[in-house]
Amino acid sequence: MLISHNDINGYDRFYRANLINSLSGFKSVSLIGTKNKSGISNLAIFSNIVHLGADPSLIGFVNRPLEAAPHTLTNIESTGFYTINHIHTDWIEQAHQTSAKYPVGVSEFDSCGFTEEYIDGFNAPFVKESVIKYGMKLIEVVPIKHNNTFFVIGEVVIISVPESIISSDGFIESDKANSCCSLGTDGYYSTELITRLPYAKAK
Amino acid sequence: MLISHNDINGYDRFYRANLINSLSGFKSVSLIGTKNKSGISNLAIFSNIVHLGADPSLIGFVNRPLEAAPHTLTNIESTGFYTINHIHTDWIEQAHQTSAKYPVGVSEFDSCGFTEEYIDGFNAPFVKESVIKYGMKLIEVVPIKHNNTFFVIGEVVIISVPESIISSDGFIESDKANSCCSLGTDGYYSTELITRLPYAKAK
Numbered sequence: 001m002l003i004s005h006n007d008i009n010g011y012d013r014f015y016r017a018n019l020i021n022s023l024s025g026f027k028s029v030s031l032i033g034t035k036n037k038s039g040i041s042n043l044a045i046f047s048n049i050v051h052l053g054a055d056p057s058l059i060g061f062v063n064r065p066l067e068a069a070p071h072t073l074t075n076i077e078s079t080g081f082y083t084i085n086h087i088h089t090d091w092i093e094q095a096h097q098t099s100a101k102y103p104v105g106v107s108e109f110d111s112c113g114f115t116e117e118y119i120d121g122f123n124a125p126f127v128k129e130s131v132i133k134y135g136m137k138l139i140e141v142v143p144i145k146h147n148n149t150f151f152v153i154g155e156v157v158i159i160s161v162p163e164s165i166i167s168s169d170g171f172i173e174s175d176k177a178n179s180c181c182s183l184g185t186d187g188y189y190s191t192e193l194i195t196r197l198p199y200a201k202a203k
Numbered sequence: 204m205l206i207s208h209n210d211i212n213g214y215d216r217f218y219r220a221n222l223i224n225s226l227s228g229f230k231s232v233s234l235i236g237t238k239n240k241s242g243i244s245n246l247a248i249f250s251n252i253v254h255l256g257a258d259p260s261l262i263g264f265v266n267r268p269l270e271a272a273p274h275t276l277t278n279i280e281s282t283g284f285y286t287i288n289h290i291h292t293d294w295i296e297q298a299h300q301t302s303a304k305y306p307v308g309v310s311e312f313d314s315c316g317f318t319e320e321y322i323d324g325f326n327a328p329f330v331k332e333s334v335i336k337y338g339m340k341l342i343e344v345v346p347i348k349h350n351n352t353f354f355v356i357g358e359v360v361i362i363s364v365p366e367s368i369i370s371s372d373g374f375i376e377s378d379k380a381n382s383c384c385s386l387g388t389d390g391y392y393s394t395e396l397i398t399r400l401p402y403a404k405a406k
Contacts, residue, residue, distance in 0.1 A: 021254050023262070026231050026384035027254075028227055054220040146343065157207075160205055167221070183377060186402070188397045191394050192393050
């Protein structure tokens, strides 16, 4: 079926949110760990994460408007550091629960059943239960003026990953760690490798 | 194993690219269709696509530096329109082939075996073989100064999707259309639904 611009604008809020959120396809859902100035930890689920470049190693994510999602971005801006932790198929419900609105003094690590882990002096909490995780240093927060979201850019400064799932060419086989992906705001999926393909050349 | 900032910087270019590209997790790989001012079509694979918001319906993607990936962004800036087309598990090799460097006068639709489709007067070519696809109007190109990439923001203005895979709440069940996701620069995956979860509330 064809859905026009007018159709999209005419849908009710929840129908449109589900439609547009799922339209862009499968996403790399992860938990972002931070601390505020008082040292209270925060953990929240994010699914719009992109690779920006490998040299320097930059990764970006989308933060919703501050009134909807204030804690993570505020903490990142005050400390300059955050962690990104893969979500695995056996604890999706706990990870999804971090999307609930907890007050500022409550840590989602405790409320949702995760264990804070501090690695090598890095100044933000990792999720101990996560098998693939990395520490980020804030580079820039780009305000997106059209809808008051933010594109948050950071540099990868530390990675924790089992050596057994890194291929000889550096590729991390996340499916072997049961990392999941998401669709829309609430769909969670496992993945199965179809193929890795060689660098494409014009024929 | 722990990988430090120094380790990352010490890896050779290809190892580091595979590691960092796969670190951020599964991605919504799609084909972006455009036309240049002379009407010659272009088709290229992109995997860093994010949902920015549903009201207005904004989707963003990362375009590599212009010297590495010039055609899509140049076409989008000159016409103001582009299409994003899901990639399905049965034609991954053709989709990957669009990443090869073809000269500006050569259309990847022809070279890689895809069929141009024009829908409802929309001013950019869709991929006929794609089951889920949407037409975008350019809103803003945000230059990322740290590595010369671009964050391209557009608004969804038309959607083509089978009614049979839209749930009653608007959610598009992309796995039923065999849309795939990617990991790193060259890994392609099928997905299987684990669960959809209700809106989370603080307990």
